[in-house]
Amino acid sequence: MSDQSHRLLQTVRRRGLSLAAVLGLALPLGQIGMMPAKAAPKGSLIIGIDETASEYWAEYTQGAQDIANSLNAKLIVVTSNYQGSQLLAQLGAIFATGCDQCALATDPSSNAFVKAVVHRSAMAEVPIVTIWNRPETIHPWDTDPKYWVAHTSFDGVMSGYYQAQALCKALGGHGQIAAIEGVPSTPPAYQRIAGLKKALAECPGVTLLDTEVGDWQETKAQDIARTWIARYGSKLNGIFASNDAMARGAVAALREKNLNGKIPVTGSDGSKVALDMVKSGDMLVTVWNDPVLQGAVSIAIAHAAAVGDIDPAKLSHAQRDFYLKQEVVDKSNVDHFLELKAHAPVYTYAELKADFWKDSAGQIPVGANK
Amino acid sequence: MKLISATVAVRSAREPDGGVAQHLRRWLQSLGPLAVLIVLLLVFEIARHNFLTGGNLAAIAESAAVPVILTTGLSFVILLGAIDLSMEGVMAASSMTLSLLCANDVNGNHWGVWGIAAAIGVGLAFGLVNGVLNTILRMPSLIVTLGTWFIGLGIASILFPAQVPTVRDPWVLGIAAYHIAGLSLIVFVALLLLLLFHLLLHYTHLGRMIFAVGGAEATLVMTGLPVPLFKIAAFVISGLLAGIAGVLLSARLGDGNANIGDGLLFPAVSACVLGGTLLSGGRGGVLQSAIGAVVLEVLNNGLIQIGAGPYVRNIISGAVILLVVAASGLHLRRKLRVVK
């Protein structure tokens, strides 16, 4: 028995040591920033974003933070990592503790989760504004209309159209291009390709050699572009990338062959790197979607519904399902946008409240999300 | 005495049933993946006549360079019979470290070569943690490396500044920009690492011990050899090479990216198995795994070339992996073999 207890003691000691090691690992966690954790205070603003390590989402969060600061409210950020089920679970955790006069603005991460996210928010009586993803068949006015205040996005068809028009012009109306598409199940991905096709129909001299899916990712786009350069050689005159990250990948592949700046590349979003590349000539154009504005407007509208500044039932369809304005950035106007990037305007709730739809580009047309 | 039994363990691990016919068969078997590679190249050449051009082969070499480095590291862990799932997280952390320490457009750091060393060091540290958690704290490698995968992604997202950091360091950019005979330095780095770790695996004590651990760990433990050290070494090699891969990928993109390793893990594991490195450990090698990686790149490149859509590409590559692995193991089927 003494042998046994000795063994047990040893086990305990060993386990104690390793526990200490684990605790040593765990303690620095305190540094990572526990925010004072209580039930969400009255009037909190909640945003749901796809990832933190992204310039776009950092700026979106900045816009929402501006509004929170102007209201002296708390901003709660949840990250889905592109997983709708993760978003649902995390929202559930926040709503669990009760949330009075809270407001939610979120990307539901994919069309499939829109209805569930809206429903979850409605159950908690939290007004919600969705961005980017909405299935064609459901709208704020027909699905939980009391709490789904609005949906807002950027016009992907126009974005693709602007890009392809610029390519057509740069190639003098003659040439062959290839397109890199985003994650196929997301509206911006197929909208931007639809815009590309629309522009090409008006520019018969330019043909589409190939389309590949790059899943919005820089590295995938780089591999695809490298394969194209090997396959098509001088037949490839331009690359259409559905977002800036993939445009960066395409430029990196061109750089490997010293072709950057010689074969025009287009993108969309208006990220800092893309603006720099437009300035240096590595990229032809990008389309400026202002995430700071998007963050500010989307959470401000949700908050307005939460405190009664607007009544969803009295809003028109154009106010509940709209695009925000976007602009083409080329070499001629890039300095203006670089300046905007460096000194983004600070939005306040009071200022937006005067007209929440000041920067609207109109109602989302029927069929846009098909 | 210890040495003798260790040698026995090594032998029993590598040659369970000797015989000339067996040797011949094993030799033929190791040629299998190479044959698959040649068949694929021929099929695509027939399907598209300009497949085997210098330009396209160079493109394949560029795409295969990083997967080859990753499978080389992974092979060491798989030879133990363990697994390392952390590479995507490690690459994210190393890419972010590199782009923030070398000259960039976000902060004033200018560490130059030391930045590269630090980024590789991050990979090494991850390997060390994986190895220690697996051997000293006795936790299964699958779950340990799953945890550190998340931690790597987390470190990258904490380090991420408000905007994508663009690398300006000429040393780092030079790795991707400098070309010899139409191939970037990345390809040569991959070849060098492959050769180096091939030699390490087959001509050093450590290499032999890693084979032995994979073949008969229990026996080896009884000989009193420092088995945990060998295992930690394998994890460190895997982490180190993932760190290097993160550096090379960032050099090629010219920026730091937290998603840089996305989608590289499962192809790397498949490549090891395709090449004939057994997941149960003890058999295989870095060269075989590298061939597996090249097979997958050829398949991917060829399917893009013949214009197969991205969805069909998933289906075909899954089927090819299954077919090749099934075919290469077919002759072993009749034995009383344990496959998990």
Add this chain to the structure above:
Amino acid sequence: MSQSQPADDRTIQAKPGFAERRAALRRSVPLAVLILLVGLSAIIAPGTLSPAALNGFISDAAPLMILVIGSTIPILTGSIDLSVAGIASITGVMLVVLAPIFGPWTCIVVILLAILFGAFQGWLHAWLQIPSFITTLGTLSMLSGLSLLLSNATAQPLPDSDPIINLLGDTSFDIPNTGFAALALVAVLAVVMRYTRIGRDLFALGAGERAALMSGVRTVRLRSFAFAASAGCAALAGLALVSVTQFSSPTLAGNLLLLSIVGVVLGGTAISGGVGGLWAGVIGGLITAWLRVATVLIGVKPTGQYIVFGIMALIAVFLTTDRTKIGIIK
């Protein structure tokens, strides 16, 4: 995945009373971890345990729990099924595609198809002796390609009147029916494993395949069963997911694969096989589902969430792994 070795001699030598008590203690660790986690969150964020909150939690956790329970079965035999999330995703897609043909029977047909597919992949793995890791990795890639192809990569609304989906999406006694579905699944599987040879043979296979083979366990048939069961559970998890979303999508289940593996291990099931069980799957699923929201409950900044989740999972695994029954840790 790896060969498991005979039990450590320490457990064999220990006196029965002592060993039993220690084993019972060890078995209860995952449950203790779960209670600790829930308790801590309740202290930090009161309101977590309100009925409304718990119901939300159950409906979010049920698909994950069902996946974990299913994944446990192949892992008990020492294999692993990486295709579970792929099957869960394609379930929704198939539901939309097949609804015009099978009407109200679509759900049953889809589950049966999944079971057939699982049995086939288990047979492939056992009969051709391809490691399960690579078999299911290959099928995972094929499944994701197929669901993208079938759905044309878009999210589609489910048919409104499917009786089973409506039932799963509903509540009984204010508790989501998906929670009851998970319990019913455990009960059915527990009966099968308790009253047929299958249960014993599964553990025998996981503890030592050669010995099991020698003593007449029909490994090919058993493996087919294990993978059929996990595929069937995955399909059920897929149905539970779409009953919440009301939309199908080729990427619906996304990263649930990784979470389900974490869940299996957290319940105390050994990844090398032979140790664990259904109950472990339930507890492990609950712990994982809780870990997923714990970062939000205790208010970790979004940039820190990955790290905190990773470290908490490692600590939980450290506490719940029963090392006494596994000689060699791979």
